[in-house]
Amino acid sequence: MMNFSFLPQFWSYFNYGVLVTIMISVCVVFFGTILGVLVSLAKRSGIKPLEWLVSLYVWVFRGTPMVVQIMIAFNLIHMNLPTVQFGILNLDLSRIVPGIIVLSLNSGAYISESVRAGIESIPKGQIEAAYSLGIRPWNTMRYVVLPQAIKNILPALGNEFVTIIKDSSLLQTIGVMELWNGAQTVATTTYLTLTPLLFAAFYYLIVTTAMTALLKQMEKRLGKGRK
Template identity: 40%
Template structure:
């Protein structure tokens, strides 16, 4: 009961935290998907330089912690450019760049999952590579890509908790405010854990429904 009372008393902070967490994750996924789509095409390119650039980007961002990336963007913006960047914008940039690396692999895998015979059949019909990708490959690949993007969104909901380290008022930062105001260290974390679970569990179920519907349409 004490935990419930604590949530009710400080619910305004948790509500702001939920809103910020969802906004940061959603906007990062949208930007990351746009950049990731470009990276995946570069990764599949026949030009070695473009392929190498894309591969290097993906390996660097997948091989370093998101917390470090957020700190580099936040503090680096001032050190390198003299820009006192807003913490939410800094987190959005860093998380988007990070997500793009994972989305690039999701899209690449989705494209490569389409039977290679589709390319050959398209060429025999006189379609260009861009036409084949747009009208033949992507409509089929999207069935594998969409559920994976849903899972990426669920992952971002959890991983963006590190944005609190630079002062973003997400769920984790909200719990710190409640801890300092209530002088309770444990209960606010239990509340945050429960909120994260509800968010990710609900989204995972929705992704599962989407995946089943897409599989039925085959």
């Protein structure tokens, strides 16, 4: 029999955890997108050492498990940062900041491939037309190619957001009090091993479903814009 008697007392753990999860996910997608764009541009720079370096970065982060990256980063990045009050959240920055860094690096490696595909989807004729008008290559990329490429990859960025919401649960391995860690804390405190975890899974499902619905609406609007 399912026992949810813990909810009145421990509901705040789940609310706190989901807020931390969403905050981390927003930061990761923001920094990961910036990094992904820079990596994609570096791959097209024509500077061989730079191209080799960013290719190595993408190869490493796409080819190793995220949980391994998190543990390595936490042991390499020693930060003596305070716990700060942000609204109702008490954020242990010494754990959250390394977590955001490594998740952003991982996300940037994947987003860079989406950006690359978005850039390559732009007709070469537009680039050649910009050059013929005397627009420099960097300005062509900045004002002609990237705005269209980013628009094309918005669905992929949205899917990455949903993925990060789920993958942020791995930060419980370094003690970040996000949703999954909160659920495990409740399970340990109440000795109810199943129902707190089921409730956390339900919370994840609500958040990811809401995000997916929002993304579909955005895709429809973008589709109308193209017509």
